[in-house]
Amino acid sequence: MTxxxxxxxxxxxKNGEEPVESLVDISIEVNDEEFICILGxxxxxxxxxxxxxxxxxxxxxGSVRIDGLVIDRPNRKLGMIFQDYSLYPWxxxxxxxxxxxxxxxxxxxxxxxTIGKYLxxxxxxxxxxxxxxxxxxxxxQRVAVVRALAIDPTVLLMDEPFGALxxxxxxxxxxxxxxxxxxxxxxxxxxxxxxxxxxxxxDRIVVLTPRPGRICExxxxxxxxxxxxxxxEFAKVRRYVLDMINQPKWTIQ
Amino acid sequence: xxTIRVMVIAxxxxxxxxxxxxxxxxxxxxxxxxxNILYSKGVGPLPMLLATNQIDGYIAWQPFVAVAAExxxxxxxxxxGDLPPTGMWKDHPCCALFVRDDFxxxxxxxxxxxxxxxxxxTDYMNAHQSESGELVADWIAGKGNLTYGNVTVSSIAxxxxxxxxxxxxxxxSPSWINxxxxxxxxxxxxxxxTANIKNATPExxxxxxxxxxxxxxxxxxxxxxxxxxxxxxxxxxxxxYLNGDMHSASLIVAVKKYxxxxxxxxxxxxxxxxxxxxxxxxxxxxxxxxxxxxxLIGGDAGPQVTQLAATDTVQMGYIGTPPELAAIDKxxxxxxxxxLNTEGSGVVVAAGAPVSDWPSFIAWAQQRSAEGxxxxxxxxxxxxxxxxxxxxxxxxxxxxxxxxx
Amino acid sequence: MGFMxxxxxxxxxxxxxxFLKVILPLGIIIGWExxxxxxxxxxxxxxxxxxxxxxxxxxxxxxxxxxxxxxxxTSLERVIFGFLIAAGLAIPLGISMARSxxxxxxxxxxxxxxxxxxxxxxxxxALAWFKIGxxxxxxxxxxxxxxxxxxxxxxxxxxVKRNWIESAEILGANHRxxxxxxxxxxxxxxxxxxxxxxxxxxxxxxxxxxxxxGTNSGLxxxxxxxxxxxxxxxxxxxxxxxxxxGIGFDYLFKVIDRRSFSWRVLER
Numbered sequence: 001m002t003x004x005x006x007x008x009x010x011x012x013x014k015n016g017e018e019p020v021e022s023l024v025d026i027s028i029e030v031n032d033e034e035f036i037c038i039l040g041x042x043x044x045x046x047x048x049x050x051x052x053x054x055x056x057x058x059x060x061x062g063s064v065r066i067d068g069l070v071i072d073r074p075n076r077k078l079g080m081i082f083q084d085y086s087l088y089p090w091x092x093x094x095x096x097x098x099x100x101x102x103x104x105x106x107x108x109x110x111x112x113x114t115i116g117k118y119l120x121x122x123x124x125x126x127x128x129x130x131x132x133x134x135x136x137x138x139x140x141q142r143v144a145v146v147r148a149l150a151i152d153p154t155v156l157l158m159d160e161p162f163g164a165l166x167x168x169x170x171x172x173x174x175x176x177x178x179x180x181x182x183x184x185x186x187x188x189x190x191x192x193x194x195x196x197x198x199x200x201x202x203d204r205i206v207v208l209t210p211r212p213g214r215i216c217e218x219x220x221x222x223x224x225x226x227x228x229x230x231x232x233e234f235a236k237v238r239r240y241v242l243d244m245i246n247q248p249k250w251t252i253q
Numbered sequence: 254x255x256t257i258r259v260m261v262i263a264x265x266x267x268x269x270x271x272x273x274x275x276x277x278x279x280x281x282x283x284x285x286x287x288x289n290i291l292y293s294k295g296v297g298p299l300p301m302l303l304a305t306n307q308i309d310g311y312i313a314w315q316p317f318v319a320v321a322a323e324x325x326x327x328x329x330x331x332x333x334g335d336l337p338p339t340g341m342w343k344d345h346p347c348c349a350l351f352v353r354d355d356f357x358x359x360x361x362x363x364x365x366x367x368x369x370x371x372x373x374x375t376d377y378m379n380a381h382q383s384e385s386g387e388l389v390a391d392w393i394a395g396k397g398n399l400t401y402g403n404v405t406v407s408s409i410a411x412x413x414x415x416x417x418x419x420x421x422x423x424x425x426s427p428s429w430i431n432x433x434x435x436x437x438x439x440x441x442x443x444x445x446x447t448a449n450i451k452n453a454t455p456e457x458x459x460x461x462x463x464x465x466x467x468x469x470x471x472x473x474x475x476x477x478x479x480x481x482x483x484x485x486x487x488x489x490x491x492x493x494y495l496n497g498d499m500h501s502a503s504l505i506v507a508v509k510k511y512x513x514x515x516x517x518x519x520x521x522x523x524x525x526x527x528x529x530x531x532x533x534x535x536x537x538x539x540x541x542x543x544x545x546x547x548x549l550i551g552g553d554a555g556p557q558v559t560q561l562a563a564t565d566t567v568q569m570g571y572i573g574t575p576p577e578l579a580a581i582d583k584x585x586x587x588x589x590x591x592x593l594n595t596e597g598s599g600v601v602v603a604a605g606a607p608v609s610d611w612p613s614f615i616a617w618a619q620q621r622s623a624e625g626x627x628x629x630x631x632x633x634x635x636x637x638x639x640x641x642x643x644x645x646x647x648x649x650x651x652x653x654x655x656x657x658x
Numbered sequence: 659m660g661f662m663x664x665x666x667x668x669x670x671x672x673x674x675x676x677f678l679k680v681i682l683p684l685g686i687i688i689g690w691e692x693x694x695x696x697x698x699x700x701x702x703x704x705x706x707x708x709x710x711x712x713x714x715x716x717x718x719x720x721x722x723x724x725x726x727x728x729x730x731x732t733s734l735e736r737v738i739f740g741f742l743i744a745a746g747l748a749i750p751l752g753i754s755m756a757r758s759x760x761x762x763x764x765x766x767x768x769x770x771x772x773x774x775x776x777x778x779x780x781x782x783x784a785l786a787w788f789k790i791g792x793x794x795x796x797x798x799x800x801x802x803x804x805x806x807x808x809x810x811x812x813x814x815x816x817x818v819k820r821n822w823i824e825s826a827e828i829l830g831a832n833h834r835x836x837x838x839x840x841x842x843x844x845x846x847x848x849x850x851x852x853x854x855x856x857x858x859x860x861x862x863x864x865x866x867x868x869x870x871x872g873t874n875s876g877l878x879x880x881x882x883x884x885x886x887x888x889x890x891x892x893x894x895x896x897x898x899x900x901x902x903x904g905i906g907f908d909y910l911f912k913v914i915d916r917r918s919f920s921w922r923v924l925e926r
Contacts, residue, residue, distance in 0.1 A: 054828060055828075056824055056827070056828075073827075074824070074827040074828045074830075075828075076828075076829070076830040078828070079828060079829075080824075080825070080828045082821045082824075082825065084821060086819065086821040086822055086824075086825045088822060088840070088843070088844075089921045089922070090843045090844070090846075090919075090921050091843075099826070099829055099839070100829035100830060102839075103826075103829055103830050103831050103835055103839075104830065131921055133921060147825075147829075148828075148829075151829060151830065295886065296886065297882075297885045297886030297887065297888065298885065298888075300701075300888040301701045301885075301888040301890065304699065304701045304888070305699060305701045305702055320887075320888075391722065392722070393722070394721045394722055394887065395719055395720070395721045395722020395723065396722070397719070397720065397721040397722060399721075399887055399888075399889065400700070400708065400889060400891065401700060401701075401888060403700075408721070491790075496883070496886060497886050497887070530719075530722035531722060531874070533874055548790075548872075550790060550871060550872045551871065551872075551874070552871045553871070557871060561785075561790075561871065564785070564786050566785070566789055566790055566872075
C-alpha cells in the first residue's frame with residue numbers, strides 16, 4: 001500500500017476577497033504500516049490537509065493517491081477519527097461500531113463477531129450497551145477508533161484525537177493506540193500540535209510551517225517503542241523539533 | 254415566597270378587570286331618542302345575550318321568540334306582523350325559495366319538482382299542524398330538552414307554541430308581491446340595496462327578482478298529483494336552509510315524510526339515512542326514479558347562504574327575502590320562485606322590562622335614551638329580514654338607529 | 659437508564675410537589691361552584707352539576723347533534739388527517755430546505771409571509787376553493803400544524819453535526835444512507851417537538867374548522883350548535899373534552915420523547 005500526496009496546494013476563495021493560501025506544495029510518500037505525525041501550530045492547515053486526504057475537501061492543485069487511485073471523495077480505505085469523536089449519541093457503543101458494517105449489509109453474526117473482537121481489544125466489552133453520554137472522554141475516543149477500524153480501512157486519519165483529554169488519560173491512550181496499531185498493522189496519519197506527542201508516537205514527523213502551510217522538514221525517528229519520554233534520545237529529538245518550530249523567522253500570520 | 258405573591262396579585266388584577274369589564278357607560282347623546290343595534294351571528298346568542306343583560310331585547314325568527322317566552326328569559330313584545338306602521342307588515346313576506354339562474358336554465362324540471370314538493374309539503378303542514386311541529390322539533394333540536402338555568406323546556410313544546418305565529422304559504426299573490434316591493438323600498442332606505450335593483454325601473458325590477466314559471470308549473474303538478482320526471486342529473490346539487498329556523502319547515506317536513514310524498518305525489522327527497530335527525534344527503538326521487546343526489550346545507554343566516562350561492566356551492570335555498578334581494582342587487586345570479594311563509598318573527602324584550610306593547614316600548618326607549626343609557630336591541634344579522642323590519646319600525650316611531658361603531 | 663434524574667416525578671400523594679400540582683385545579687373547581695351558585699345565571703356560568711350531567715352521559719344524544727363520544731371521534735379523525743398531511747408536507751420540505759441553499763432561498767420568503775396568518779383567516783378561501791366538506795376542514799387544520807413542524811424540521815436538520823455526516827460518508831454511506839441513518843435520527847428529537855406542538859395547534863383549529871357551514875359533526879360543531887340554543891353547559895362540557903383530549907395527546911408525545919430521545923438532553 002502506498003499513499004502518495006503529490007504537490008498538494010489549497011487556496012480558499014471567499015466571494016469578492018483575495019484568495020487565502022492554506023497549503024502550498026505538500027508532498028509526502030506514506031509507506032505501508034507507517035505511523036506519521038503531522039505537526040504544526042494552529043492555523044497551519046494540518047486539519048485541512050487531513051480532510052483533503054480523507055476526500056472531504058478538494059485540493060486546488062496536486063493530488064492524493066492511494067495505490068495509484070486518486071482520492072477525490074470519501075473512500076472506505078481511509079478511515080477518519082474527528083477531534084470531537086463524532087459518535088452517534090442515539091446509538092449504543094455496539095451500534096456505533098456496527099455503523100460501517102451495517103452500511104455494507106454485513107450479516108448480523110459476522111457483525112457481532114467483529115464488534116466483539118474490537119471491544120475486547122480496547123477493553124470496552126462491558127460497555128457494549130452503553131450510550132456515548134455514559135462514557136468518559138477516553139472511552140469515547142476508543143469507541144471512535146474502533147468504529148473506524150471495524151470496516152478494516154488501510155489507513156487511519158486522526159485529527160488531534162487526544163486534544164481534549166487530560167495528560168494522564170492522554171498518555172494512556174497514546175499507549176493504547178500504539179498497542180492497537182501493533183495488533184492491526186494499519187497505516188496511521190496523526191495530526192497534532194504537541195511536539196511531545198509527535199516524538200512519542202511517530203515513525204516520521206512532517207513539520208508544517210505556519211500559514212500558508214509548507215513542509216518545513218520531514219523528520220524520521222528511529223527509536224524503538226515504547227519510547228522513554230524522560231530519556232536522552234527522546235529529549236534530543238524533541239529539542240531538534242522545538243528549535244525548528246521556534247525559529248524567529250517564523251511569524252504566525 | 255415572592256413568586257406566589259406576584260401570582261396572586263396578578264390573578265386578583267385579572268379578576269377585577271373581568272368583573273368590571275361590563276360597567277363602562279356609553280357617551281350621553283342629547284336630542285333624538287336612539288336605540289343601539291347589535292348584530293348577532295345568527296339567532297343562537299340572542300337568548301343568552303338577553304338573559305345576561307347585555308341586550309334589552311331582540312328580534313328573531315321563530316322558534317327563538319317562543320324559546321324566550323317558554324323559558325321565561327324574556328317576554329314577547331310583538332309579532333312581526335304587528336310591527337308599526339300599523340297594517341304595513343301584515344302578511345309580510347318572510348322566507349322564499351330561490352334558485353340560481355344557471356341551474357334553472359339547465360335543470361328546469363328538477364327545479365319544478367323541488368317547487369312542487371315544497372308546495373305539497375306546505376299544504377300538508379297546514380293540514381297537520383301538530384305532527385309537523387314534532388317533525389320540525391326533531392330536525393332543529395333532536396326533540397331534546399333545552400335547559401336554561403333552572404328552567405327546562407321541551408323543544409317540542411317550544412315549536413308547538415311557535416307554529417301558529419308562522420303562516421306557511423307558497424302562493425305568490427299580488428299582496429305578497431306588493432309586500433316584497435315594500436321590502437325593496439325599505440332596504441333602499443336603509444342602504445342595503447344600492448346597485449342593480451336600485452338603479453332599475455319597477456318593471457325591470459320584477460324581471461330581475463322573480464321567476465314564477467316554476468310555481469305555476471309546480472302548482473298544477475301538485476293539483477293533478479302528477480309530476481314530470483326530470484332528466485337525470487349526474488352531479489350532486491345542494492340546497493341551503495337556515496339552522497334552527499322554522500320557516501324552512503316545508504323542506505323539513507318534505508324530507509321527514511318522504512314516504513308520504515313519494516306515494517301521494519310521486520316526488521320525494523329521500524334521505525340516505527332516515528334515522529338522522531337532520532339528514533344531510535338525500536336523493537330526489539320522481540315517479541320512482543332517482544333523479545339527483547341532493548346535499549342539504551344549513552347556514553347560520555340568509556346572507557351566509559347567499560354567499561354560498563354566489564360561489565355555486567348551493568344552487569337553491571330556503572331563506573329570507575331581504576337577503577335574497579340584497580344578493581340580486583349585488584349581481585348574484587338568483588331568482589325568487591315563490592314564498593315559503595309570511596310573518597313568523599317576533600320581538601322579545603327582557604322579562605322585567607316595563608313594557609306591554611309597542612307604544613310603551615317606544616316610551617321606554619325614549620326614557621332610557623334620556624337617561625343616557627339607550628336600549629340595545631339585537632337581530633340575527635345585518636341585512637336579515639328581522640334587521641330590516643325592526644329598523645324600519647324604529648325609524649317610523651322617530652327613533653334614531655345607532656349602528657355599532 | 660436509571661441514573662437519569664428528572665424533576666417532578668415524585669411518588670406519594672402527600673408529597674409537597676403533588677400538593678402544589680393539585681391545589682390550583684381544586685381551587686378553580688371550588689371557586690367555580692361558589693361563583694355559579696352566587697350568580698345563578700346558567701348563561702354566564704353553569705353550575706358544575708349541569709356540566710357534569712353532560713360529561714357523565716357521553717353517549718346521550720344532544721339536541722339531535724350527536725353524542726359527545728361520536729363527535730369527539732369525528733373531530734379526532736379530522737385532526738389526525740390534517741396533521742398527517744401537514745407532517746407529510748412539512749418534514750420533507752424542511753429537510754430539503756435545510757440541506758439545500760437553493761431550496762431554502764426559493765421557499766423562505768413565501769413561508770415567512772404565510773406563517774403569521776392565523777388559520778381562521780383562511781376559512782372563507784378554504785370554503786371557496788375546497789367547497790364545503792372534509793377537504794376545507796382538513797386544509798385549515800393542516801395549515802395550523804404545518805409551520806411548527808416545518809420550522810422544527812429545519813432547525814433539527816440544521817443541528818445535525820457536519821462531522822456526523824462526514825463520518826458516515828467516510829464509513830461508506832451513500833446519500834440515502836446518510837439521510838436515513840444520520841440526518842433523520844439526529845434531527846428526530848427536534849422534529850418530534852415540532853410534531854407535538856403542531857398537533858396541539860391542529861387540535862385547537864378544530865373548533866374553527868368545524869364552524870364552517872355544512873359541517874354537521876364534531877366537537878366544534880357541537881359547541882357552536884349548542885351556542886345556537888344557549889346551552890352553555892354543553893359548550894363548557896365540550897371545551898373540557900377538547901382540553902382533556904389535548905392533554906392526553908400531549909402526554910403521549912412527551913412519553914415517547916422521553917423514551918426515545920433522552921439522549922439529546924444528556925448530550926455533552
